[in-house]
């Protein structure tokens with residue numbers, strides 16, 4: 001992967017190689033950081049880059065910092081300006097994946113609440129192959145950690161050790177993705193994605209108390225499914241065997257967007273092809289995110 005020209009660190013746009021922290025900082029030692037992934041969608045017709053649902057990402061970012069007891073949260077207004085300036089500095093004219101991270105810098109130990117560093121990076125990133133062709137999923141033997149152990153609701157760097165174990169096992173075993181069950185044996189989420197299934201024309205997804213991140217894409221899918229397809233979503237516990245019964249399964253997240261799942265543990269889902277509801281949701285989501293469909297204007301922040 002080629003690094004972009006500029007990154008953002010502590011209030012300034014800096015050359016990529018200058019965005020550094022010390023190897024002995026609490027973020028490096030213990031993973032004491034929180035982050036957000038935001039996509040910017042390039043619209044060729046209007047020559048515009050739209051950042052998608054920035055306000056919602058910044059709200060979750062603020063919650064994560066509060067829950068981690070960080071000092072000196074950085075104001076959301078400053079961060080929006082920084083996001084826009086970084087995209088302009090890199091002159092992106094393509095769809096991008098932005099990551100912003102607030103982290104504990106300095107010489108502190110485990111209980112350090114500051115100094116809080118602030119970084120933003122952005123890379124060009126198109127849709128994944130799986131989002132077009134469909135993905136194969138494995139039900140992981142790794143368990144999603146419970147809320148009173150390491151809350152999945154906080155988007156904390158260290159949480160991704162759990163996601164990584166599941167992802168690496170799935171990939172070594174020849175699957176695209178892992179689905180993790182929680183401590184009650186119910187479906188939680190995938191590494192960096194939430195999961196939906198379609199049963200008898202209804203959308204079903206694990207509720208917010210199933211050890212998931214409160215995903216912004218999940219919320220967007222629920223809203224767009226109701227508005228455009230007239231399909232309601234039931235948020236409840238999901239058993240692993242229901243995934244085998246389902247006519248359609250997909251996962252969603254900022255990076256993954258909406259990705260159909262065509263097999264689980266080598267059992268075919270539905271017809272083995274991306275399902276009709278999933279395909280319609282992918283099209284609506286893309287149109288709204290890129291601004292081809294001009295509804296939900298407040299979800300798009302123009303960069304240029």
Ligand code: PMP
Pocket residue numbers: 037152163189190191192193194212213214215216217218252253254255
């Ligand atoms: N779960 C986890 C653990 C994640 O890291 C992500 C990606 N942020 C998601 C779900 C999807 O969340 P969102 O739709 O807000 O990107």
